[in-house]
Amino acid sequence: MLEPTFMRPGKVKDDQMRSTKEYLLDEHRVVFLDGVIRDARCQLCGKAGDADSANLLLALGAHSSEPIKMFITSPGGVVDTAMMIYDTMKLIDAPIITVGRYCASAAAILMAAGSERYLWPRAKMMLHLPSGQMMGDAVELEIQQEEMKKTQQSLVDALIECGVKKTPRQILKDINREKWFNPTEAIEYGLADEVVTKELLRGWLTK
Numbered sequence: 001m002l003e004p005t006f007m008r009p010g011k012v013k014d015d016q017m018r019s020t021k022e023y024l025l026d027e028h029r030v031v032f033l034d035g036v037i038r039d040a041r042c043q044l045c046g047k048a049g050d051a052d053s054a055n056l057l058l059a060l061g062a063h064s065s066e067p068i069k070m071f072i073t074s075p076g077g078v079v080d081t082a083m084m085i086y087d088t089m090k091l092i093d094a095p096i097i098t099v100g101r102y103c104a105s106a107a108a109i110l111m112a113a114g115s116e117r118y119l120w121p122r123a124k125m126m127l128h129l130p131s132g133q134m135m136g137d138a139v140e141l142e143i144q145q146e147e148m149k150k151t152q153q154s155l156v157d158a159l160i161e162c163g164v165k166k167t168p169r170q171i172l173k174d175i176n177r178e179k180w181f182n183p184t185e186a187i188e189y190g191l192a193d194e195v196v197t198k199e200l201l202r203g204w205l206t207k
Helices: 020-028 053-063 079-091 106-112 138-161 168-174 183-189 198-206
Strands: 030-034 068-074 096-104 116-127 179-181
Touching: 020 030, 020 198, 030 053, 053 068, 053 079, 068 106, 079 106, 079 138, 096 106, 106 116, 106 138, 116 183, 138 168, 179 183
Parallel strands: 030 068, 068 096, 096 116
Antiparallel strands: 116 179
């Protein structure tokens, strides 16, 4: 299937056309986090395809302090990778505007980490405590359980840093099982700021 294409008005030579994502990256500093966050080379899409997400943000931040717009459609994935992206978002000078369409698990943390945070009108967000299969003898299981507690605390700390106005204990209680949010609920909880409008979207993609 052919991917939709955009052309640069006034700059196209020899009928050249560019992919949608490449055009939006180069012209408007728009990136996409699509699909499962698997490892350090996940799918923050730009001209390199499945680029190293954190490094792409780092490069964009080094190039300019103009805002980066990150559209997120992800069920989550590897927490360590998500937290590496999270740290990069917080460390670079360029503000990152997050736009959520479906943000679950670790992807919800990244959505909440934006300097400005917008949700699609019918977007969904979901938070839950990370889990994983534990194997080994009693000592190894104890080590893994302790590491899991540290990971859970790291996520709670990140949510508070992002503006969730609840105590760590209340957050842990809330997300002990899957907790789903519509846009209104996400804004009330502190995970997002506003719902996307046509005017906002037009401004991000055309200016």
